[in-house]
Amino acid sequence: xxxxxxxxxxxxxxxxxxxxxxxxxxxxxxxxxxxxxxxxxxxxxxxxxxxxxxxxxxxxxxxxxxxxxxxxxxxxxxxxxxxxxxxxxxxxxxxxxxxxxxxxxxxxxxxxxxxxxxxxxxxxxxxxxxxxxxxxxxxxxxxxxxxxxxxxxxxxxxxxxxxxxxxxxxxxxxxxxxxxxxxxxxxxxxxxxxxxxxxxxxxxxxxxxxxxxxxxxxxxxxxxxxxxxxxxxxxxxxxxxxxxxxxxxxxxxxxxxxxxxxxxxxxxxxxxxxxxxxxxxxxxxxxxxxxxxxxxxxxxxxxxxxxxxxxxxxxxxxxxxxxxxxxxxxxxxxxxxxxxxxxxxxxxxxxxxxxxxxxxxxxxxxxxxxxxxxxxxxxxxxxxxxxxxxxxxxxxxxxxxxxxxxxxxxxxxxxxxxxxxxxxxxxxxxxxxxxxxxxxxxxxxxxxxxxxxxxxxxxxxxxxxxxxxxxxxxxxxxxxxxxxxxxxxxxxxxxxxxxxxxxxxxxxxxxxxxxxxxxxxxxxxxxxxxxxxxxxxxxxxxxxxxxxxxxxxxxxxxxxxxxxxxxxxxxxxxxxxxxxxxxxxxxxxxxxxxxxxxxxxxxxxxxxxxxxxxxxxxxxxxxxxxxxxxxx
Amino acid sequence: xxxxxxxxxxxxxxxxxxxxxxxxxxxxxxxxxxxxxxxxxxxxxxxxxxxxxxxxxxxxxxxxxxxxxxxxxxxxxxxxxxxxxxxxxxxxxxxxxxxxxxxxxxxxxxxxxxxxxxxxxxxxxxxxxxxxxxxxxxxxxxxxxxxxxxxxxxxxxxxxxxxxxxxxxxxxxxxxxxxxxxxxxxxxxxxxxxxxxxxxxxxxxxxxxxxxxxxxxxxxxxxxxxxxxxxxxxxxxxxxxxxxxxxxxxxxxxxxxxxxxxxxxxxxxxxxxxxxxxxxxxxxxxxxxxxxxxxxxxxxxxxxxxxxxxxxxxxxxxxxxxxxxxxxxxxxxxxxxxxxxxxxx
Numbered sequence: 001x002x003x004x005x006x007x008x009x010x011x012x013x014x015x016x017x018x019x020x021x022x023x024x025x026x027x028x029x030x031x032x033x034x035x036x037x038x039x040x041x042x043x044x045x046x047x048x049x050x051x052x053x054x055x056x057x058x059x060x061x062x063x064x065x066x067x068x069x070x071x072x073x074x075x076x077x078x079x080x081x082x083x084x085x086x087x088x089x090x091x092x093x094x095x096x097x098x099x100x101x102x103x104x105x106x107x108x109x110x111x112x113x114x115x116x117x118x119x120x121x122x123x124x125x126x127x128x129x130x131x132x133x134x135x136x137x138x139x140x141x142x143x144x145x146x147x148x149x150x151x152x153x154x155x156x157x158x159x160x161x162x163x164x165x166x167x168x169x170x171x172x173x174x175x176x177x178x179x180x181x182x183x184x185x186x187x188x189x190x191x192x193x194x195x196x197x198x199x200x201x202x203x204x205x206x207x208x209x210x211x212x213x214x215x216x217x218x219x220x221x222x223x224x225x226x227x228x229x230x231x232x233x234x235x236x237x238x239x240x241x242x243x244x245x246x247x248x249x250x251x252x253x254x255x256x257x258x259x260x261x262x263x264x265x266x267x268x269x270x271x272x273x274x275x276x277x278x279x280x281x282x283x284x285x286x287x288x289x290x291x292x293x294x295x296x297x298x299x300x301x302x303x304x305x306x307x308x309x310x311x312x313x314x315x316x317x318x319x320x321x322x323x324x325x326x327x328x329x330x331x332x333x334x335x336x337x338x339x340x341x342x343x344x345x346x347x348x349x350x351x352x353x354x355x356x357x358x359x360x361x362x363x364x365x366x367x368x369x370x371x372x373x374x375x376x377x378x379x380x381x382x383x384x385x386x387x388x389x390x391x392x393x394x395x396x397x398x399x400x401x402x403x404x405x406x407x408x409x410x411x412x413x414x415x416x417x418x419x420x421x422x423x424x425x426x427x428x429x430x431x432x433x434x435x436x437x438x439x440x441x442x443x444x445x446x447x448x449x450x451x452x453x454x455x456x457x458x459x460x461x462x463x464x465x466x467x468x469x470x471x472x473x474x475x476x477x478x479x480x481x482x483x484x485x486x487x488x489x490x491x492x493x494x495x496x497x498x499x500x501x502x503x504x505x506x507x508x509x510x511x512x513x514x515x516x517x518x519x520x521x522x523x524x525x526x527x528x529x530x531x532x533x534x535x536x537x538x539x540x541x542x543x544x545x546x547x548x549x550x551x552x553x554x555x556x557x558x559x560x561x562x563x564x565x566x567x568x569x570x571x572x573x574x575x576x577x578x579x580x581x582x583x584x585x586x587x588x589x590x591x592x593x594x595x596x597x598x599x600x601x602x603x604x605x606x607x608x609x610x611x612x613x614x615x616x617x618x619x620x621x622x623x624x625x626x627x628x629x630x631x632x
Numbered sequence: 633x634x635x636x637x638x639x640x641x642x643x644x645x646x647x648x649x650x651x652x653x654x655x656x657x658x659x660x661x662x663x664x665x666x667x668x669x670x671x672x673x674x675x676x677x678x679x680x681x682x683x684x685x686x687x688x689x690x691x692x693x694x695x696x697x698x699x700x701x702x703x704x705x706x707x708x709x710x711x712x713x714x715x716x717x718x719x720x721x722x723x724x725x726x727x728x729x730x731x732x733x734x735x736x737x738x739x740x741x742x743x744x745x746x747x748x749x750x751x752x753x754x755x756x757x758x759x760x761x762x763x764x765x766x767x768x769x770x771x772x773x774x775x776x777x778x779x780x781x782x783x784x785x786x787x788x789x790x791x792x793x794x795x796x797x798x799x800x801x802x803x804x805x806x807x808x809x810x811x812x813x814x815x816x817x818x819x820x821x822x823x824x825x826x827x828x829x830x831x832x833x834x835x836x837x838x839x840x841x842x843x844x845x846x847x848x849x850x851x852x853x854x855x856x857x858x859x860x861x862x863x864x865x866x867x868x869x870x871x872x873x874x875x876x877x878x879x880x881x882x883x884x885x886x887x888x889x890x891x892x893x894x895x896x897x898x899x900x901x902x903x904x905x906x907x908x909x910x911x912x913x914x915x916x917x918x919x920x921x922x923x924x925x926x927x928x929x930x931x932x933x934x935x936x937x938x939x940x941x942x943x944x945x946x947x948x949x950x951x952x953x954x955x956x957x958x959x960x961x962x963x964x965x966x967x968x969x970x971x972x973x974x975x976x977x
Contacts, residue, residue, distance in 0.1 A: 051683050058680060193805075234805045256804065268691050274947065 012038040012311075013624055015333055015352035017318045017367065018359035020118020021606060022592040022613040024294035025164065026356055029617035031301040031309035032248075035624060038350055039295075039310065040335050042078035042317040042359070043115035047071070048292065050265050056121075057284045068122040068560060071282045072113050074099075076497045077338040077345070078317050081111040081362075083558070088544045094504075100362075101494045101504040107544045108507040109558020110386050112360045116314050117292040119360060120606070122281035123560070124407050125230035125288045127167045127607040128428070129158050131176060133417050134601030137481070141421040143512070144481045144599045148570040149579045154611050159188070159242045161610035162228075165289045166260055168192035169228035176225075177417040191241075191258040193234045194226045194409075195273055200400045200472065201410035201431040207531035213523050216420045222527065225413040227430065228607075229406060230289040231273045232260040264292040275405040277434065280560075313337065316348065319500060321355065321371035323586065330355045330373070330589045342497055354588045354620050358613070361595035362503045365488045365565035370501055374566070374583040374591065379576050381489055383482035383564035387602070388509055388545070388556035390476040390517050391432075391439040392524040397532035399469035402435040408475075409433065415523070416602045425478040425516025428602035435471035438557065439537075443468045472533050476520040478513050478556070479602050482564050509556065514549040521554065561605050565595035568612075580619035581612060588623065592616045635665050636728040636735050639769050646782035649710065649792055655779050656707035659830075660714050662772065663699040665723050666754055668972040669738055669747070670696070672895065675953045676742035676969070681891035685743070688860045692755075695833050695857070698812055701802045702826040704932045706783075709817035711796040716929040717922065719974040725898045729754060729772075740899070740969065742957075743892035748865050755857040776831050780824055787820045794819050800934045807939070812843075833857070841876055893957035895969035903961075910959060910968060917952040918975045924949055 014030055016023045019041035027037045047056040060071035067083050074080045085098030086107050095102040102108060112119045132151040137144040169190040174181050197205075205224035212219045235258040241249070249255040263270035263286035270286030279288055298310040316337045324331040333355060336345035357364045365381040368374050408430035415427050436442035443464065450463050486508060490501035528535050539546055539555035546555045569575020572584035581596055583589045592613050594605040622628070638658050643651050670693040677686050704714040715721055726739045738754065741747050758773030769775045786792045794817060801816040812833050815826040833843050833856070841859040855863070855870060863869055863880050864887060871882030901918065904911035924945035931939030953970035961968045 050687060054680060054683055237803070237805055259804070266687060266691075268694050272943075274943065 010036070010038075012036045012350070012352040014038075014354045014356060014620060015040065015350045016356040016358055017333065018042075018118065018357065018363070018593075019116045019291070019295055019312055019314070020358060020360060020593075021120045021291040021294070022609055022616075023118075023356065023358035024291040024298060025161075025610055025613040026358065026592060026617045026620065027310045028294055028298040028301065029614065030620065030624075031298055033621050035309065035621070037298075037310045038352065039312045040316045040318050040333070040350060041116050041312060041314045042363075043080070043113070043314065044075055044078075045116035045312075045314045046073075047121065048116055053263075053265065053286070057282055060278075060282050066278070066281070068111060068281045069113055072115050072121060074114065075315075075338075075341045077315070077341055077343070078114045079496055079502075080114040081503075083109065083111050086544055086558075088542065088546070096494060096502075099496065099502055101491065101502055103504060103506045104508070106507050106509050106547070106556075108384070108386065108505050109388075109545060109556070110560045110562055111558070112362065112562060114360075114363070116295065116312065117290050119560075120289065120291040123230075123288075123290075123606060124280050124604075125165070125606075126408065126430075126604040127162065127165055127169075127228045127230045128603040129228075130154075130601050130603045130608055131179075131417055133178075133421075134599060134603065137421070137599045141419075143422065145567075145569065145574060147579070147598060148568070153579075154608070154615075156242065157611035157614040158607065160245070160614045161607055163191060163241050163245050163258075164294060165230040165607070165610060166191055166232060166258075167228045167230055167607075168195050168233040169226050170194040174225055174228070175223045175413050177413060177415075189236050189238045189240070190228065191236060191239050192232065192260065193236050195229050195231060195233045195406060196409070197226065198402075198405045198409045198431070198433040200402050200433050201408075203396075203398070203400050204431050204472070204531060205410065208527060211527065211530045213526050215415070215418065215519055215523065216423060218419065220414045220418065222412055223414045224410050224431065227408050227411050229409070230607075231279070231283070231406065232262075232271050232287045233273060235260055261289075261293050262286070264290070264296045273406065277403050277405060277407070279406050315339070317345075317498060317500070318357075318359070318367055319370070319498075321357070321367065321373045321589070323371075323373060327585075328587060330586050336498060338498075345498065354590065354623055356590045356592055356616070356620070358592040360593055361562040361565045362488050362505075364591055364593055364595050366490060366501060366503050368566065368591070369488070369490050374576055374585045374589060376585050377572055377574065377576055379484075379567060379569075379574070381565050382484045382487045383567055383598070384486045384488055384505070384507065384562070385480040385482060385564040385600070387477040387559035387561045387604075388480060388513055388517075389559045390478065390520055390554060390556050391473055392476065392521065392528070392535070392537045393436050393439045393471070393473040394528055394533040394535040394537065395467065396470045396472045397534070400472060401469055402433055402471055405433055407432070407434055412474075415520075420519070421479075423512075423515060424519055425480065425513050426602050427476050427478045427516060427520055429520075430475045430477065432473035432475050434473075435468060436473055436536075438475070439473055442471055446471075474524060474527070476517070476524070477559055477602060478516045478520065479600075480513055481510070482567065482598060483508070483510060488565055509547060511549075513556075514547070514554070517554045517556070518549055518552070521552075561594070563594045563597050563600055563605050566591045566593075567598040568596045569598055579615070581616040582619060582623075590616050590620060635662060635723055639775060642769070644769060644778055646778055646785075649786060652710065652779070652782045652786060652792070653707060653712040655775070655782070656703055656710075656712060657715060659703040659776070659779065660700055660707070660716065661721055661723075662775070663696050663703060663830075664716070664721070665727060665729065665738070666696050667693060668722070668725065668740055668970070669754075670751070671950075671953065672740045672969055673743040673747045673751070673892075675950060676893040676895050676957055678891040678893070681888050682743065682886075684885050685864045685887050688864055689743075689751075692751075692857045692860055695812060698807070698814065699830045699833070700928075701807055701814055701932070702830050705801055705815065705817045706823050706826050708797045708800040708932070709794040709823060710792050714929065714932045716932070717925040722921075722925065722972060722974065724973055725971075739897045740895075740972065741897045742895040742969070743889075745865065745889055748861050752858055752861045752865065755861060757856065757858055773831065776827055780827050783820060783823050783827070794823060797934065800932065802932065802936075802939070806931070806936055841870055841874065893969070894965070894967050895957050896961045896963055896966035899956075899961065899969050899971045901971055901973055910961070913952070913956055913959060914968065914971055914973075915975060917949070917956055917970050918973050920945060920949045920952055921970070921972055922975055 013035035056071040079099040089104035273287040412429035868880040869882035901914040927942035
């Protein structure tokens, strides 16, 4: 017998579902404006204090397979996908062995984390802006859909996001296809100086200098550029924070161009990257940004000693977004709170004036589909995208000493844009700093192989040192375009422990991406030859992402970038929300997260997501203050 | 020479610029004296245990490092050159520190109640109204008060300038881990601010448990050092409303005194003959200590990039120190530990 749902004691200004980066940013912005916010988080708060963080680090150390969710064990009451349960889909039989049901034809290779802090707990923190052309794919290249806004519209919000995350990069050294950094950035400086390049990237850049490769009849020079990273380095004295932030700091008499934020629970830690080299899945010193920083600031926010403005309820799974009688507004959100894994639940009702779903691309779409909201366009859950990532690897002709520093500090940016995008995927190509671990599970597999060859003792040690020190990988992260068939759906046959639908995923790799792989593979051959890498790339037909194109083998992996399931757009027919992330169907419902992006080029999505969250917060505030809605 | 003797050798009237420079060099050495004992306690804690206590010790240690930088910034501004990497600058242990109720000894020892008690002794607040003495310094507070007095007096007499070596000033880009902030010294006001920061953060006063200018609303370490160690000793946190009289009456702070390495007090490399693997390990640890101090000294004398190099040296020092704590000393079932000796050339 279920209990009658109880309304929470308080009616909030805003109810947010999901305590990840977007939810955190929206909550903090609204709290600063004096609004009261409730965040419902389905997962637990396991790493939310010093002891919790340390046990997550320790738990990660004990895991045999180090995957993105290794330090963050799931609860069956709010399950999360586990990449170890993904497998090659054979004969069209869906893989329902994990939380997700994968219908294929290809397996979706990426995951997310259901916990307080969200997927920022395991992200690599690469914080690339989208390129101006990424917003106009249809106009420029005749593919996909244009955004209703342009790069220049988003620029001020990018600056807010880069302040909050704390992005380290050198704008003057940052190379963009078709753009001179000086004119592109217009004097903008990042909050912190660039994280030093890995030795791997330095040597690669020196060896590749001046190399040109031909793609569809046009020459592209190989350009290695620093990767903007959301991890602490040296503050940049030339940085000027956005005017709004500057004003806040001056009012609090705390103005300094940039003061890096330390660990969420200890300001004396985490202020500088030490090169621990396991950014994914956990930075032991918390030099890497996680949403816990923003969440803790939001939770502490209580001007002049009054009561706090943001209340976070963890272990509270939203189960239904309930509309009012005429369907134009959301009336409340129902949720279930559990005390322990698979323990009994207590139903609750959360009421606010505005509702924000910020539960990550798949969960947001799932919740809306379960609730039958915001889907008059039939776009809800569709256009699921990732950056299918093809690896090429080999042995460099000299030691390059991988595994020192962050996973990537630099990338080849030459193929992020160009006329070829009418034909095939653009790509960004990080210079991987972690040897062959992603492609072959080296160095573990290298040890196994050498023992298999009969090597022991000193011979084994020397052979390993000689081999592992030269392991080199390029990561070809390919742009994927929106396709209606790549989607999240629900199916009453597949339910989780609370009786809620599990996400059902349909995913396929189009010829646009396959042509991108083909090109990338050929370019890789030329680069390897030029820089002195003996190619060792091998795609095993048994592997999950193995596929063939024009008779040749390729393989892709998930990049952890889940995008597109509730895209914004110019009208209610082609999209779920407007560019302020308000749903076309319900005037007080916002969907915030990576799912909002209709296209996204080769940028890692979180920075753009954060920028959009600032935009949404601005619009929500106008709604609450009954100001005229913003256009665009 | 022990620190106490260095202090006694100073002229408490600080008659001139040279005497002020000597005072500031001793200030650098004084702050350095506390690092090895705090590091020993911190590194000896068994991984995954005493998490809150370790955080508190670490926080104090981080602030002591900030104090070295602040003293160096003042010394550089008035035309001196801070010395860190030289035999005798860092003390050998056990050593002696002055305090208002008499000099006392500091040892290198593992995390224990005895260690925390001695840390409280190091950080014991100066009674607020103790004036600078004329013959000897009885307290660290008097010593810093004399420096401030001299800065004002010599500035008034136009005997010092603060514009030497501006390129040597360490700024927040070079150092920023910890509470308090690096103050770049360019004039009398900033010089006094820097010394005040050292005094406020460290000893605090006997009247308030908080670092001056901070309150319970500030995130993190708002308690003066003495009171942080008191929390560990009492196994309780201070809570709002607690005073120096009440002591900590807040949440429990779980302390497991047994969860630390059984390190022998004040180990010496000379106990082991050259060629003994224990000697080798201790020599290597001392070599890294020297390497780190050299990088810091260079960094404080204009070679800013050397400050960055000091970071991996610190991490390597930690690794070598912790390895020693797993090696039996051969004496009464104890383990070895870092000795922080200046290795012979």
